[in-house]
Amino acid sequence: MTSKLSRRAFLKGSITAAGSVVATSGIARAAKSITHTNKEPLATLLDISKCIGCEECVFACREANADKYPEPAKPFPKMYPNRVPVQDWSDKRDVIDRLTPYNWLFIQHASATVNGEQIDLTIPRRCMHCENPPCVKLCPWGSAKQEENGLSRIDPDLCLGGSKCKKACPWDIPERQTGVGLYLDLLPGLAGNGTMYKCDRCYNRLEKGEVPACIEACPEDVQTIGPRSEILKKAHALARQMNGYIYGEHENGGTNTIYVSPVPFEELNKSIETGKGKPHLNKVKNMMADGTNLAKAMIVAPIAGLAAAFGKFYLSSKEDK
């Protein structure tokens, strides 16, 4: 932690002056674009080649969202059966090298070879804000919600901490904090286990026409926000320009977080540390596709029922004759 802070301080001092000029103009453009969306979902473009891993975005996220972080009541209620895990991050709030209920964005490190040269890349990782988010669509209580501007978020006042959203998420993004939330007022021993937390893309800032804190804080203009179609155009232009690769356009049927990298994501995925709180960069199939296809079949169900009834009626009236 200490070393990270000192590195951060060093980087901050050296890049603030130049960065603030660049960032301000970028933010102004972004703010303008998010107020002219005409209800098209907003997406973010992350140019990995620009990221220097300074973690300004991480600290800005923590500062902007500090009032949303859980303040669990201790001791935690005894939960039954014994297999129900207590997940407590309240004493580890300083952890910034993975996703936690107190850290919704972290920097992943990768090494790769580009044009015969070994380079280090840093990748800001957080919720992908899927176009058809399984965490939202499969939440049994409606505590996870998607907004028309494409962001998905979890309502801490309604979430019971069952962690279904985490299991449904192809990247295992949401993180649980025990001892907080609605379950405490219901049957804390028998149902629920806290509240799930993840990036909400600073929904409250967006409502005010401001860009998410991580975008505003970035001295290198790594992230851009705007209508998804425009962001995709920019991502493809950027990928062509750097002879690079795109991640997030088709993953899980499409997300509102588009990464552009000079290195294939398969290679990055081999290099990054993955595991608990550290999402992968694998290809992801559309997890909701089977449900969507069956929904189409559902239209046929009443027609089939009617046809069967009519068929039976037709046959019996033929027999009567």
Added chain:
Amino acid sequence: MNTTKKTRQYVYWITLFFITLSGFAQMPIFKRYYIADIPGLGWLAQFYVTHIIHYIAAIVLIAFVIYVFFDFIFRGAGLNRVTGFGFFKIAILAGLIVTGVLMVVKNLPNIYFGHTAVIVLDLSHLSFCMILLFVSLYSVIRKKRWVG
């Protein structure tokens, strides 16, 4: 009891069983309470599997309900034959199907339902299910019939 009637009953009860089981499996309870640990029931803790089974059971239920309804109409059986209890069960089934279909629509890509609407749908769907289960149990115990 004739064969058609028996087949209908089997289809109805089997569909009701799977739709209820997969419906409850939408809540993360089967793993917590060791039910998914029972050999052969591991799928109850796999949310995408139970989601698909719930949809398939819903397709069968909708087709079945429409079939029974129109068969009743085509046979010229008067609505006055339906008992009060039957009408009550029809209303509950209709509520269950309408809220369920709306939830399927909600789950389609690029569809946004208001947050309150989603919560109301979730809770009303669960409520209709619970009422149907209790009413079905009552009808089995008290031998209540759909038609007189």
